[in-house]
Amino acid sequence: MGAKRSTASTIYDVAALAGVSHATVSRYLGGFEGIRPGTRERVAHALAELNYRPNLSARTLATNKSHRIAVLTGDLTSAGPSLTVQGIARSARAAGYVVDIVSFDVTDPDSLADAIGLMRSQDLAGVIALTISDAMRDAISTVHIEVPMHLDSGPADLPGPVGTSFNAAGIHLIVDHLASLGHRDIAHVTGSMDYFAAQSRATAFAEAIRNNELPEHPAIVGDWTSRSGYEALQRSLIHESVTAIVVGNDQAALGILRALNEAGISCPGDISVTGFDDIPEAEYYSPPLTTVRIDFESQGTFLFATLMSEIEGTPAPDGSQFMQPKLIVRSSTAAPRGR
Amino acid sequence: MGAKRSTASTIYDVAALAGVSHATVSRYLGGFEGIRPGTRERVAHALAELNYRPNLSARTLATNKSHRIAVLTGDLTSAGPSLTVQGIARSARAAGYVVDIVSFDVTDPDSLADAIGLMRSQDLAGVIALTISDAMRDAISTVHIEVPMHLDSGPADLPGPVGTSFNAAGIHLIVDHLASLGHRDIAHVTGSMDYFAAQSRATAFAEAIRNNELPEHPAIVGDWTSRSGYEALQRSLIHESVTAIVVGNDQAALGILRALNEAGISCPGDISVTGFDDIPEAEYYSPPLTTVRIDFESQGTFLFATLMSEIEGTPAPDGSQFMQPKLIVRSSTAAPRGR
DNA sequence: ACGGCTTGGACCTGCCCGTAG
DNA sequence: CCTACGGGCAGGTCCAAGCCG
Numbered sequence: 001m002g003a004k005r006s007t008a009s010t011i012y013d014v015a016a017l018a019g020v021s022h023a024t025v026s027r028y029l030g031g032f033e034g035i036r037p038g039t040r041e042r043v044a045h046a047l048a049e050l051n052y053r054p055n056l057s058a059r060t061l062a063t064n065k066s067h068r069i070a071v072l073t074g075d076l077t078s079a080g081p082s083l084t085v086q087g088i089a090r091s092a093r094a095a096g097y098v099v100d101i102v103s104f105d106v107t108d109p110d111s112l113a114d115a116i117g118l119m120r121s122q123d124l125a126g127v128i129a130l131t132i133s134d135a136m137r138d139a140i141s142t143v144h145i146e147v148p149m150h151l152d153s154g155p156a157d158l159p160g161p162v163g164t165s166f167n168a169a170g171i172h173l174i175v176d177h178l179a180s181l182g183h184r185d186i187a188h189v190t191g192s193m194d195y196f197a198a199q200s201r202a203t204a205f206a207e208a209i210r211n212n213e214l215p216e217h218p219a220i221v222g223d224w225t226s227r228s229g230y231e232a233l234q235r236s237l238i239h240e241s242v243t244a245i246v247v248g249n250d251q252a253a254l255g256i257l258r259a260l261n262e263a264g265i266s267c268p269g270d271i272s273v274t275g276f277d278d279i280p281e282a283e284y285y286s287p288p289l290t291t292v293r294i295d296f297e298s299q300g301t302f303l304f305a306t307l308m309s310e311i312e313g314t315p316a317p318d319g320s321q322f323m324q325p326k327l328i329v330r331s332s333t334a335a336p337r338g339r
Numbered sequence: 340m341g342a343k344r345s346t347a348s349t350i351y352d353v354a355a356l357a358g359v360s361h362a363t364v365s366r367y368l369g370g371f372e373g374i375r376p377g378t379r380e381r382v383a384h385a386l387a388e389l390n391y392r393p394n395l396s397a398r399t400l401a402t403n404k405s406h407r408i409a410v411l412t413g414d415l416t417s418a419g420p421s422l423t424v425q426g427i428a429r430s431a432r433a434a435g436y437v438v439d440i441v442s443f444d445v446t447d448p449d450s451l452a453d454a455i456g457l458m459r460s461q462d463l464a465g466v467i468a469l470t471i472s473d474a475m476r477d478a479i480s481t482v483h484i485e486v487p488m489h490l491d492s493g494p495a496d497l498p499g500p501v502g503t504s505f506n507a508a509g510i511h512l513i514v515d516h517l518a519s520l521g522h523r524d525i526a527h528v529t530g531s532m533d534y535f536a537a538q539s540r541a542t543a544f545a546e547a548i549r550n551n552e553l554p555e556h557p558a559i560v561g562d563w564t565s566r567s568g569y570e571a572l573q574r575s576l577i578h579e580s581v582t583a584i585v586v587g588n589d590q591a592a593l594g595i596l597r598a599l600n601e602a603g604i605s606c607p608g609d610i611s612v613t614g615f616d617d618i619p620e621a622e623y624y625s626p627p628l629t630t631v632r633i634d635f636e637s638q639g640t641f642l643f644a645t646l647m648s649e650i651e652g653t654p655a656p657d658g659s660q661f662m663q664p665k666l667i668v669r670s671s672t673a674a675p676r677g678r
Numbered sequence: 679a680c681g682g683c684t685t686g687g688a689c690c691t692g693c694c695c696g697t698a699g
Numbered sequence: 700c701c702t703a704c705g706g707g708c709a710g711g712t713c714c715a716a717g718c719c720g
């Protein structure tokens with residue numbers, strides 16, 4: 001098992017070629033100033049000649065410092081997590097960190113244990129956990145991970161406008177938009193309630209309804225897939241009086257749109273529909289979807305910066321400089337005309 | 340820079356607790372048989388007691404073997420790459436490997452160099468490069484990477500039915516389906532021609548057209564986004580006689596559908612449209628999309644298994660056992676009725 | 679006393695760091 | 700300003716010692 005590592009050149013090879021001791025090379029590498037120009041030159045030359053790369057395993061071992069972080073996630077397929085990972089990976093590379101992606105099967109508790117075990121042997125500087133459900137959080141909190149760790153679940157934990165979250169802010173944007181259009185009976189199709197982000201959106205929805213003094217309708221539990229949106233409507237759980245549906249994300253909204261279409265209910269004529277996330281496809285739905293734009297990639301940047309602040313003691317990033325959710329009005333919402 | 344690693348228990352701690360030498364613990368860990376039951380028991384107990392995890396940096400250093408692979412990718416946001424990464428990550432975890440995800444900015448050559456540099460110092464057992472364009476491949480081939488490396492670009496390189504690729508097989512499925520419906524004038528909207536997978540699909544399309552002795556139409560170059568599909572039609576590059584459009588992927592097909600809808604052209608009445616990939620949303624398009632199902636996740640499994648065969652000398656996986664592309668006929672295709 | 683097991687000690691991996699020269 | 704040397708990081712591996720019957 002395992003691959004033989006290449007026989008790359010070591011610091012000793014470099015030292016020999018440059019005719020100095022390995023300590024000098026080490027100093028050069030460490031950015032030490034006091035090296036005579038001639039020596040410095042020879043070292044630099046030897047380094048280039050041998051295409052030297054420090055062996056990070058050895059360095060990590062010796063310094064007891066690591067430049068690797070792990071992202072723990074159960075789902076890379078959805079737009080949110082994968083964009084967030086991309087954002088994390090980008091800023092990590094810029095900071096000289098590598099990101100391990102540790103995935104596990106959401107349906108298999110053992111795989112989480114495996115994943116955590118793997119992480120524990122990896123000399124990590126920190127970990128960011130994405131797409132976290134309650135069950136996962138519990139599982140994670142029972143094990144002892146000795147490094148800084150951030151739990152996150154989509155936009156849920158990010159600071160929004162005024163001490164609120166991006167999720168909440170976005171949902172308020174949506175509901176206010178609908179209310180200002182004249183809608184009163186508004187339904188909500190949630191994502192899987194296991195996930196923080198879905199919970200957060202659902203809570204914000206109920207809150208926004210109350211703020212606008214609108215009648216409350218029970219939430220319809222979905223799971224963020226197009227299928228779940230489609231089926232939510234098939235089960236005709238929508239009350240007659242409802243003129244607008246706030247869907248937990250764009251994919252599920254697509255399913256709703258499809259079901260409406262098949263039922264001969266016009267959108268936005270009879271019912272307005274909204275999404276969440278603003279995935280690139282939302283603009284091309286029929287009709288183009290009114291939704292909220294979330295900048296997942298900069299979220300990843302934010303998460304990484306936050307983790308860095310803990311790891312290296314740098315100042316924590318200012319959440320407010322990250323893009324706020326933004327209402328994108330397209331054609332799937334209109335004033336209600338009654339049914 | 341860098342975080343202090345946690346003070347986890349070492350093999351010496353375990354040895355001390357068990358009252359044996361660290362060599363014995365090491366043997367136990369290595370699965371060595373010749374350990375007296377009593378000793379074995381004490382070691383096992385100490386291991387559990389201390390919740391011991393081997394330090395992989397030290398192990399890698401000592402054995403000159405690594406259990407880490409890197410996935411080099413420029414795009415984690417599309418369905419294909421992210422699902423493939425997920426497949427890789429899953430089988431990697433099962434095999435005790437960790438996956439470093441090294442992302443770079445497709446538009447920035449420097450970032451590729453950075454990424455490769457980072458990889459070189461990481462003690463990798465191998466690397467899998469995804470979403471590869473010609474430019475990238477050239478950039479990669481100029482550097483010297485000392486470990487097994489697989490270039491891949493989506494389904495392009497995977498073996499299909501008879502020495503052909505998944506991409507080619509899928510496109511043939513589509514074109515044959517259309518031809519059997521009676522279509523003769525079929526257009527193709529490609530993905531970005533930088534990518535192998537898009538090239539491969541375009542080539543297969545031309546081939547399938549010739550096989551069916553149909554008139555050739557120039558390919559319309561897109562980039563796999565919904566926008567590019569939409570704009571391809573806006574530019575009205577479709578010849579009058581065309582009754583079917585084979586689109587390079589599902590997202591772009593959505594854009595086409597939208598443009599058709601806005602232009603008052605009915606699908607499938609006036610024009611049939613097909614996609615590629617069968618993303619979960621395709622079933623909920625209006626109309627539901629006829630497409631080809633590609634199993635990206637098992638592709639990741641395949642890629643990992645292939646890499647393992649090089650790394651550990653295990654037998655190479657049999658490509659034919661991985662899911663073949665499959666035509667999924669829904670409502671976006673029908674017999675042409677002339678225009 | 680001899681051969682087979684189990685076990686421990688020494689040394690090595692690539693690198694960092696402190697001290698003495 | 701630079702080198703030599705010693706020690707350490709966590710663990711692997713070889714050789715030989717110790718034990719047993």
